[in-house]
Amino acid sequence: MIQASWRKCMGTTGGRSSIGALFVRNRLATFGLAVLAAIATIALVAPILPLPDPDITDLANRLKPPFSAGAPLGTDHLGRDMLARLMWGTRVSLAVGIVATLVAAVVGSAIGIVAGYRGGRVDNLMMRGVDMLMAFPYMLLALAIVAVLGPGLMNALFAIAVVNIPFFARNVRGVALGIAAQEFVAAGRLSGLGPIRILWSELLPNVMPVIVITMSTTVGWMILETAGLSFLGLGAQPPQADLGSMLGDGRKLIIVAPHVATIPGLVIFVLVMGINLFGDGVRDVLDPRLRSGALTRPSAATAVARDRSLPEPVLDRDSAVLDVRGLRVGFHIGDEVYRAAEDVDFVVHAGECLGIVGESGSGKSVTALSLARLVATPPGRIDGGRVLFHGADLVEAPLEKLRAIRGEDIAYVFQDPQTTLHPLFPIGEQLAEAIRAHHDLSAATVWARAVALLDKVGIANPTDRARAYPHQLSGGMRQRVSIAMALANRPKLIIADEPTTALDVTIQAQVLRLLDDLRREEGAALLFITHDFGVMSTICDRVLVMYAGRIVEAGDADAILNDPHHPYTRRLIDCVPRLGDATQAIAAIPGLPPAANRLPKGCAFAERCDRRTVACEAGEIPLRTIADGRTIRCLHPITAGGR
Amino acid sequence: MQAYLVRRFLMTIPVLLGISIIVFLIMALIPGDPAMAILGSYATPENLARLRADLGLDKPLAEQYLTWIANLLQGDLGRSYSLNRPVLDEVLDRFGATLILASSALALCSVFGMIAGVASAVRQYGWTDKILTLLVLVGISTPSFWLGLVLALLFSVKLAWFPASGMLAVYGGGGLLDLLRHLVLPAITLSVVATGVIARLTRSSMLEVLRQDYVRTARAKGVDERRVIYRHAFRAAFVNIVPVIGIQAGFVLGGAVYIETVFQWPGVGRMLVGAISTRDILLVQGGVLLVAAFYVLLNLLVDVVQHSLDPRIKT
Numbered sequence: 029m030i031q032a033s034w035r036k037c038m039g040t041t042g043g044r045s046s047i048g049a050l051f052v053r054n055r056l057a058t059f060g061l062a063v064l065a066a067i068a069t070i071a072l073v074a075p076i077l078p079l080p081d082p083d084i085t086d087l088a089n090r091l092k093p094p095f096s097a098g099a100p101l102g103t104d105h106l107g108r109d110m111l112a113r114l115m116w117g118t119r120v121s122l123a124v125g126i127v128a129t130l131v132a133a134v135v136g137s138a139i140g141i142v143a144g145y146r147g148g149r150v151d152n153l154m155m156r157g158v159d160m161l162m163a164f165p166y167m168l169l170a171l172a173i174v175a176v177l178g179p180g181l182m183n184a185l186f187a188i189a190v191v192n193i194p195f196f197a198r199n200v201r202g203v204a205l206g207i208a209a210q211e212f213v214a215a216g217r218l219s220g221l222g223p224i225r226i227l228w229s230e231l232l233p234n235v236m237p238v239i240v241i242t243m244s245t246t247v248g249w250m251i252l253e254t255a256g257l258s259f260l261g262l263g264a265q266p267p268q269a270d271l272g273s274m275l276g277d278g279r280k281l282i283i284v285a286p287h288v289a290t291i292p293g294l295v296i297f298v299l300v301m302g303i304n305l306f307g308d309g310v311r312d313v314l315d316p317r318l319r320s321g322a323l324t325r326p327s328a329a330t331a332v333a334r335d336r337s338l339p340e341p342v343l344d345r346d347s348a349v350l351d352v353r354g355l356r357v358g359f360h361i362g363d364e365v366y367r368a369a370e371d372v373d374f375v376v377h378a379g380e381c382l383g384i385v386g387e388s389g390s391g392k393s394v395t396a397l398s399l400a401r402l403v404a405t406p407p408g409r410i411d412g413g414r415v416l417f418h419g420a421d422l423v424e425a426p427l428e429k430l431r432a433i434r435g436e437d438i439a440y441v442f443q444d445p446q447t448t449l450h451p452l453f454p455i456g457e458q459l460a461e462a463i464r465a466h467h468d469l470s471a472a473t474v475w476a477r478a479v480a481l482l483d484k485v486g487i488a489n490p491t492d493r494a495r496a497y498p499h500q501l502s503g504g505m506r507q508r509v510s511i512a513m514a515l516a517n518r519p520k521l522i523i524a525d526e527p528t529t530a531l532d533v534t535i536q537a538q539v540l541r542l543l544d545d546l547r548r549e550e551g552a553a554l555l556f557i558t559h560d561f562g563v564m565s566t567i568c569d570r571v572l573v574m575y576a577g578r579i580v581e582a583g584d585a586d587a588i589l590n591d592p593h594h595p596y597t598r599r600l601i602d603c604v605p606r607l608g609d610a611t612q613a614i615a616a617i618p619g620l621p622p623a624a625n626r627l628p629k630g631c632a633f634a635e636r637c638d639r640r641t642v643a644c645e646a647g648e649i650p651l652r653t654i655a656d657g658r659t660i661r662c663l664h665p666i667t668a669g670g671r
Numbered sequence: 672m673q674a675y676l677v678r679r680f681l682m683t684i685p686v687l688l689g690i691s692i693i694v695f696l697i698m699a700l701i702p703g704d705p706a707m708a709i710l711g712s713y714a715t716p717e718n719l720a721r722l723r724a725d726l727g728l729d730k731p732l733a734e735q736y737l738t739w740i741a742n743l744l745q746g747d748l749g750r751s752y753s754l755n756r757p758v759l760d761e762v763l764d765r766f767g768a769t770l771i772l773a774s775s776a777l778a779l780c781s782v783f784g785m786i787a788g789v790a791s792a793v794r795q796y797g798w799t800d801k802i803l804t805l806l807v808l809v810g811i812s813t814p815s816f817w818l819g820l821v822l823a824l825l826f827s828v829k830l831a832w833f834p835a836s837g838m839l840a841v842y843g844g845g846g847l848l849d850l851l852r853h854l855v856l857p858a859i860t861l862s863v864v865a866t867g868v869i870a871r872l873t874r875s876s877m878l879e880v881l882r883q884d885y886v887r888t889a890r891a892k893g894v895d896e897r898r899v900i901y902r903h904a905f906r907a908a909f910v911n912i913v914p915v916i917g918i919q920a921g922f923v924l925g926g927a928v929y930i931e932t933v934f935q936w937p938g939v940g941r942m943l944v945g946a947i948s949t950r951d952i953l954l955v956q957g958g959v960l961l962v963a964a965f966y967v968l969l970n971l972l973v974d975v976v977q978h979s980l981d982p983r984i985k986t
Binding site for chain 2: 259283431462
């Protein structure tokens with residue numbers, strides 16, 4: 029998967045052209061680049077500036093403080109001009125750091141590419157060697173190499189390059205391994221390209237981003253560490269000086285003349301900081317995962333920014349457990365707004381089961397999650413409407429009130445129990461936590477209840493199983509645990525978001541029956557989200573059909589199943605016979621749902637509908653009541669029996 | 672778990688063997704003649720010949736290695752020429768000091784790195800996050816040998832709060848308190864870069880975990896937000912942080928070389944720098960070998976800890 033993204037970011041020209049734009053946006057990286065450019069310029073122009081010779085000693089003028097006449101940064105213990113020495117030293121440090129990086133990059137990447145491409149024994153042998161180098165503490169190996177070769181700048185450079193080879197070898201190998209397995213490499217081999225050509229023209233371009241990223245992370249260290257070796261007297265030898273050896277010289281004078289040591293250190297710091305800032309920018313550009321903003325933290329509750337006048341609660345709906353009015357949820361990514369749910373209205377009465385049906389992307393899950401404000405922000409946002417739970421609006425509820433309701437009055441069962449249970453806690457503990465979050469009971473009582481709940485959902489040996497971790501259970505067992513967790517506090521409403529989709533067909537039926545039996549026993553209402561009309565018809569009393577974020581049809585489950593009025597509902601129901609593999613069947617509806625950031629102003633289904641007329645696409649279609657308890661958003665509904 | 676422990680322990684044997692070969696080769700690969708390197712170019716031919724025989728340099732490399740490793744297993748790492756005492760004694764004497772310094776620095780960087788990382792992640796894009804991110808950047812860009820000098824100048828020379836050299840006061844020193852006073856500046860200096868690295872990793876690891884479905888489940892259960900972050904998210908992130916602390920242990924052990932030099936801390940690092948300058952190769956060998964072997968065992972410990980933290984790891 030990573031490889032695919034690498035290739036994408038190398039391959040598409042769009043990605044390239046946006047690099048410039050990204051740097052403008054990333055001010056810190058630009059600042060880092062500016063610092064680097066300034067230091068590089070100083071290093072480059074040092075020979076042509078009218079500076080005193082950095083190596084000429086002048087004992088009469090030794091240890092002059094900064095801002096002295098003729099020596100803007102003072103002089104050192106031999107009377108040498110600090111400014112001149114600093115500029116020449118920077119030149120040396122920069123050159124040494126860059127050369128060390130290039131050496132490590134070339135050798136390390138070569139090892140990585142060959143190991144990844146050849147695989148098998150070659151790979152094994154090379155990587156064990158690399159592991160061996162990494163078994164040493166980083167600097168210690170460099171010291172050992174210097175001990176072998178003797179002190180000196182070139183030897184220090186070599187030592188630092190060697191200890192950095194493993195980073196390149198490992199990173200490059202990881203990516204090369206994936207690329208070597210792909211079709212285009214095999215195609216190259218079949219078309220008679222030699223291994224060198226394949227490595228050079230197929231692998232190298234694809235691993236280049238990793239090499240650049242590794243360079244950006246290591247070049248700073250390498251400059252630091254070569255300076256460090258010089259500081260210890262193991263790098264640059266007099267009269268040659270780099271920033272590290274200047275710092276080393278100044279160490280003995282730190283009390284009488286602090287500037288001799290502190291100024292070169294400051295230059296190293298600024299240089300390395302510039303590199304790190306720039307390197308972070310490079311990584312943001314080359315690592316697509318970071319670029320997509322995937323690493324943003326969802327807040328505890330979905331953000332709310334209701335921009336329209338709020339719908340008034342209707343009094344006769346007060347008997348309802350849940351009354352959702354004009355709910356609008358959007359995903360705000362950059363300047364784009366993806367409308368996930370638009371003007372959603374529905375009511376759930378005590379003890380009933382309401383189903384929401386639609387294909388993926390229809391907004392059904394977002395609707396379900398936004399009821400307890402569990403849609404991730406960023407990017408999600410509730411843009412309007414009310415969610416009235418027993419008359420109280422959850423959209424404007426403070427977090428603490430919301431927390432008190434979540435799990436106590438409104439409980440969720442999510443789709444994939446593989447990812448929705450915490451992998452590192454035993455299931456009994458997770459159940460106990462659900463109880464303890466709302467009830468201040470003794471640990472023993474809570475544990476006994478947790479075990480009883482496991483027993484209730486049909487888990488054999490609940491006392492032992494309570495100590496099991498999620499990965500030790502089957503998918504069906506895990507979903508039973510999720511159901512037990514939802515039932516823990518006898519909630520008034522259970523929201524089940526595709527609870528059986530990830531399970532085998534045989535297990536599906538069992539889990540479904542369990543969920544329905546238990547919630548009836550507890551007298552809880554159920555909001556059941558599914559894409560599968562077959563599953564829906566077995567447990568739901570009423571149904572909403574959603575398409576492109578809107579309700580398109582609503583009514584009694586039987587009535588809709590036997591006599592759908594909306595062309596989209598009709599199509600969905602036609603998919604039913606292939607129970608358990610509904611996604612494939614749904615694909616049989618020609619075309620795709622419209623993009624959620626570019627919804628048409630008329631009927632969203634019009635493009636895929638064989639009954640559409642000009643009027644369908646002219647403007648918004650209202651949801652109208654056509655019979656008692658039956659509503660539809662269509663200008664040309666299918667009448668009874670007809671197609 | 673027991674099977675894992677045995678298997679993991681057995682895995683360290685080839686690594687230790689590989690390290691011993693590399694360290695042995697340090698001696699063998701010295702350009703020219705190690706005897707000459709040790710005795711200097713003015714040594715008499717008889718002395719050179721005797722030393723070569725002493726060191727077994729007249730034998731094939733493989734045989735030399737076997738003799739060397741046999742001696743090593745009996746605790747004989749040879750004799751330091753510059754100090755005229757057994758290498759093992761000297762290295763062990765020094766190792767304690769390095770261990771005190773490195774473990775204090777590791778404790779500091781782990782604690783502060785994780786605190787900073789969690790605080791940063793929890794307040795992502797807020798002011799706390801911005802300031803911490805900047806501090807982390809400054810931290811990982813700082814040359815520790817320079818920072819040591821600056822801190823010594825500031826807190827030792829100017830303010831006279833802490834001593835800037837040695838491990839204990841020369842006269843009338845001793846006691847834990849005196850040691851701690853001497854430890855403050857070197858330990859802080861040594862921990863700065865590693866703190867930055869751990870803070871960065873903790874932040875990204877927390878952000879990664881906070882997006883997981885099971886965190887949403889915890890919120891759906893009505894679990895207090897603090898508990899969501901510190902118990903659910905941090906517990907999962909910690910599994911990823913532990914190996915990085917292990918890697919940082921290596922950087923801290925290596926970085927101790929600078930800090931020991933700056934603060935004249937009587938550890939292995941400072942000994943190594945001196946030994947390299949005096950070409951006391953046996954001492955270099957002994958020091959590198961011991962620290963590297965220690966690091967291998969430390970990695971073993973890290974893996975075992977990680978294994979016990981994550982019930983999913985089966986290998």
